[in-house]
Each structure stands twice: as C-alpha cells, then as structure tokens.
Amino acid sequence: MKKVYLETFGCQMNVSDSERVATRLVADGFEITPHEAAADVVLINTCSVREKAEHKLYTRVGQIRNSEREKRGDEQIVGVLGCVAQLEGETLFEGKNEIDFVLGTKAVGRVSEAIENVFAGQKRYFDLGDREDNYDWSVSEVQRHLPYVAFVPIIEGCNKFCTYCIVPFSRGREKSLPASEIIRQVLNLRRQGVKEVHLIGQNVNSYRPKIDNGLEDFHGATAFSRLLRAVAATGIERIKFNTSFPRDFHPDIVDAINENKNLCNWVHLPVQSGSNDILRAMRRGHTIESYLQKIDKIKSSPRKLSLTTDVIIGFPDETDKDFQDTLKMADYCKFDSAYIFKYSPRPGTPAYSMIDNVSAEVKTDRFLEFEKLIRFNQRAVFRSYLDKTVEVLVEKISNKNSMELSGHTTCQKVVNFKGSSELLGKIVKVKISEAKTNTLYGEICCNL
Ligand code: 5AD
Ligand code: SF4
Numbered sequence: 001m002k003k004v005y006l007e008t009f010g011c012q013m014n015v016s017d018s019e020r021v022a023t024r025l026v027a028d029g030f031e032i033t034p035h036e037a038a039a040d041v042v043l044i045n046t047c048s049v050r051e052k053a054e055h056k057l058y059t060r061v062g063q064i065r066n067s068e069r070e071k072r073g074d075e076q077i078v079g080v081l082g083c084v085a086q087l088e089g090e091t092l093f094e095g096k097n098e099i100d101f102v103l104g105t106k107a108v109g110r111v112s113e114a115i116e117n118v119f120a121g122q123k124r125y126f127d128l129g130d131r132e133d134n135y136d137w138s139v140s141e142v143q144r145h146l147p148y149v150a151f152v153p154i155i156e157g158c159n160k161f162c163t164y165c166i167v168p169f170s171r172g173r174e175k176s177l178p179a180s181e182i183i184r185q186v187l188n189l190r191r192q193g194v195k196e197v198h199l200i201g202q203n204v205n206s207y208r209p210k211i212d213n214g215l216e217d218f219h220g221a222t223a224f225s226r227l228l229r230a231v232a233a234t235g236i237e238r239i240k241f242n243t244s245f246p247r248d249f250h251p252d253i254v255d256a257i258n259e260n261k262n263l264c265n266w267v268h269l270p271v272q273s274g275s276n277d278i279l280r281a282m283r284r285g286h287t288i289e290s291y292l293q294k295i296d297k298i299k300s301s302p303r304k305l306s307l308t309t310d311v312i313i314g315f316p317d318e319t320d321k322d323f324q325d326t327l328k329m330a331d332y333c334k335f336d337s338a339y340i341f342k343y344s345p346r347p348g349t350p351a352y353s354m355i356d357n358v359s360a361e362v363k364t365d366r367f368l369e370f371e372k373l374i375r376f377n378q379r380a381v382f383r384s385y386l387d388k389t390v391e392v393l394v395e396k397i398s399n400k401n402s403m404e405l406s407g408h409t410t411c412q413k414v415v416n417f418k419g420s421s422e423l424l425g426k427i428v429k430v431k432i433s434e435a436k437t438n439t440l441y442g443e444i445c446c447n448l
Contacts, residue, residue: 001029001031006043009082010046010082011047015145023136036064054084081105100123110127148194154204155175157173161283169348203244232263238264239262246270257303258302269295275326314362316358317358327373334380342363405419423444
C-alpha cells in the first residue's frame with residue numbers, strides 16, 4: 001500500500017479540500033501517513049493569498065528534496081495542489097527542485113489518477129481541469145480535521161474581484177452547492193455525532209444555488225438566510241458560517257441568528273479598510289457607512305454576537321488620513337479580534353499594476369499601531385468573560401498541556417480547562433478564571 005503525506009496551508013477551504021483528497025485516496029487504496037519520512041508521496045496543498053504563503057511551497061519542496069531520505073536515493077513523489085498549483089500550472093516544473101505533478105483547485109477529485117500516472121512513469125503530469133460532474137463533496141469520518149467539528153462548503157470561488165485579491169483567479173467563479181445536498185450532508189454529520197458545522201466559502205452570504213430545492217419551507221430575504229434557517233432546522237447543535245462579504249450581508253442574517261439558538265454568536269465580516277477612498281480603490285463594493293450600518297444591526301442582537309474582521313494595511317496610496325480612518329472605524333466597531341495583513345502585491349491582480357508606494361517601514365508602523373488598538377479591545381472583550389460561565393464544545397486534548405481539554409464557545413473563543421478525555425465531543429459549562437490574549441481558561445462546572 002502506497003503511503004501519502006498531506007500538508008495543508010491556507011484557508012478553511014484548503015483544509016476542507018485536503019479532507020476530501022485524503023478521503024478519495026483512502027477509498028482508492030492509499031494510506032495516509034502522519035510521518036513525512038515514511039511517505040512514498042508528499043502532497044502540498046498550497047495558498048497564494050500573500051507572497052509569504054506562496055513562498056512556503058518553495059521552502060517545503062527544497063526541504064523535501066534535501067532530506068536524508070532523498071540523499072540516500074530514496075526519492076519521494078512530490079505533488080502540488082491548491083491555489084499556487086492552479087495559478088502557476090506547468091511553470092512549477094521549471095524550478096530547481098523537482099516537482100512531479102501539479103493539480104489545480106478543481107482537479108483534486110482526480111488525485112489518485114495523478115499519482116498512478118506518475119508511478120507509471122509519466123513526467124511533469126498536470127491537471128488544471130474542471131471539477132468532475134459527480135465530484136463527491138463528502139468527507140469520511142476519519143479524515144475530518146476534528147471529530148466533532150465539520151466544514152461544509154456551500155459556495156466555491158469568487159466573483160467579486162477585489163483589486164488586491166488572487167482568489168477569483170485561483171478558485172474561479174462562484175458556484176453554489178444545491179441546498180438539498182448541503183442539508184443532506186449536515187443531517188449525515190449529525191447522525192455521525194458531529195456537534196458543530198461550519199458552512200464555508202469565500203463569500204458564504206453570496207450563496208445563490210441554481211436549484212434551491214430544500215429551502216421552500218423556510219422564509220428569508222436571501223437564499224443564504226433561507227439556507228441558515230434550513231440548516232438550523234436539522235437540529236444540529238451548532239452552526240457557524242465563514243466568510244461573509246459585507247455588500248451581501250443582509251440584515252435578515254442577524255434575524256435568522258436571533259431566531260435560532262443553534263446559529264452561533266459569531267460573525268466574521270472582513271472590512272479591509274476604514275477609508276472610503278481605499279475601499280473604492282480595492283473595489284470592495286461597500287462604503288464605510290454601509291459597513292457600519294451592518295455592524296449596528298449585528299450589535300443590536302440580544303444574543304451579543306462576537307464580531308471579527310480582516311484588515312489590509314498599506315494598500316497603494318494609503319495616506320496617513322486613510323489609516324486614521326481605519327483606526328477610527330476599529331474604535332467604533334470594537335472587534336473581538338482581527339486578522340491584520342500588510343498589503344502584498346499579487347501578480348495577475350488589478351492592484352499589481354498600482355505602485356506599492358507605502359514603504360515597508362510605514363506598513364510596519366501602521367500595522368503595529370493598528371494591532372495595539374485591536375489588542376486593547378480584544379483584552380477588554382476577553383476580560384469581560386472573567387467569572388462568567390460559557391458553554392464549550394470539547395474538541396480535543398490541548399496541544400500545549402495534555403492534562404487540559406480545549407474547545408470553542410459559540411462566539412468562537414478558545415477555552416482551555418482541566419478535564420478527562422471522556423468529555424470529548426460534549427458541550428460543557430466552564431467558569432472562566434483567566435483571560436490571556438487569545439485563550440480563556442477556566443474550570444468545568446459540576447452541574448452539567
Ligand atoms: N495582501 C494582503 N492581504 C490580502 N488578503 C487578501 N489578499 C491580500 C493581499 N494581496 C487578506 C484579506 C482577506 C484575507 C483572507 O486575506 O484581508 O480578507
Ligand atoms: Fe478576495 Fe474579495 Fe473574493 Fe474575498 S471577496 S476572496 S477579498 S476577491
């Protein structure tokens with residue numbers, strides 16, 4: 001049996017793709033190994049959203065080709081999957097470190113075929129083709145990244161073409177999965193004991209299926225809010241969704257959350273900048289005023305929804321005034337946390353032809369100042385949980401301390417606490433006693 005080691009970089013969609021790649025490989029008679037040195041095949045599922053992410057591929061291939069094993073002449077097959085594979089295609093074969101095959105973002109269903117072809121002696125094998133009609137979106141239980149949490153893609157690709165973003169090029173146009181298929185998957189997962197599903201996609205709330213059978217019994221202003229109500233009706237304990245696109249964030253999404261306890265207390269709504277000039281140059285399709293209206297609706301929920309965002313610092317022509325507007329926006333929104341990125345020019349995107357004229361030094365200064373503000377608010381939010389009791393889905397034994405369990409709240413905070421592994425997969429009450437930057441700590445309450 002040939003052994004495959006699979007390594008994943010990037011977003012949840014990549015994690016989800018890797019789960020299906022592993023599912024496919026096992027179904028076709030391969031073995032997935034956690035030991036790189038023992039593998040006949042190393043697969044790297046890549047990300048290209050920023051230059052640094054893309055670079056990881058080249059570093060990793062270099063390491064593999066210089067490993068002790070390779071020096072002994074025992075070569076491994078290296079296959080590149082994901083966004084870099086889709087964008088670079090055949091040119092990946094030109095590097096000094098040999099890559100055996102390249103599989104684009106929609107070709108992952110044919111991974112076994114690719115490996116077989118390389119084993120059969122085919123050189124420089126690549127497949128950037130479309131998804132097969134009968135592509136299987138399900139994941140076998142053993143290949144899920146966590147036993148009790150499952151990712152369910154509801155829409156792939158992106159039609160938005162924000163000027164900085166490579167995603168529309170690496171993942172193609174938006175395509176929504178049929179609602180009936182999503183609901184069938186969630187019901188299946190529930191039967192398997194999954195407690196939390198994440199409906200995922202580059203822009204989940206742009207969900208627009210061609211056939212929306214399965215949603216007729218549910219009300220809602222958009223197909224996405226109807227889908228949320230339909231998934232809530234499956235009775236699965238927790239539903240989260242990620243990522244939302246501000247322009248398509250209809251207030252009815254918040255109404256759906258308010259109506260259904262199993263729709264979790266968390267919205268991730270990337271703002272990218274607090275300046276209308278920059279938002280226009282980014283072609284985001286929202287203004288800061290329209291974004292703040294959505295925030296007001298989210299904050300008006302009696303459920304106290306947690307709010308997270310993404311921000312890009314140092315987009316071309318970002319002035320000090322633009323940056324001050326970003327600070328002002330964050331001060332108003334009081335995010336629970338934020339992913340902050342320095343602008344990274346991506347070849348092939350519209351912004352690549354703009355001059356990257358905010359110096360590295362200014363980017364760093366603004367990054368640190370913005371991070372300080374975000375951390376200040378994050379600290380206040382995390383401290384507000386002290387002495388409060390929260391419900392935690394126990395997902396795993398903590399990576400850092402084998403005596404501790406780790407899980408998430410409905411509002412997507414990580415909570416660690418002492419407890420036995422029998423609690424894995426249960427939703428338990430934990431009283432918070434300590435708040436660190438990104439993690440809450442507490443003690444489990446006796447009256448479960
Ligand atoms: N440079 C920096 N950050 C980027 N992102 C996307 N493209 C770029 C880029 N070229 C960030 C955005 C997006 C997140 C996933 O990555 O903030 O929301
Ligand atoms: Fe990129 Fe914009 Fe699409 Fe998000 S919505 S993936 S930022 S192009």
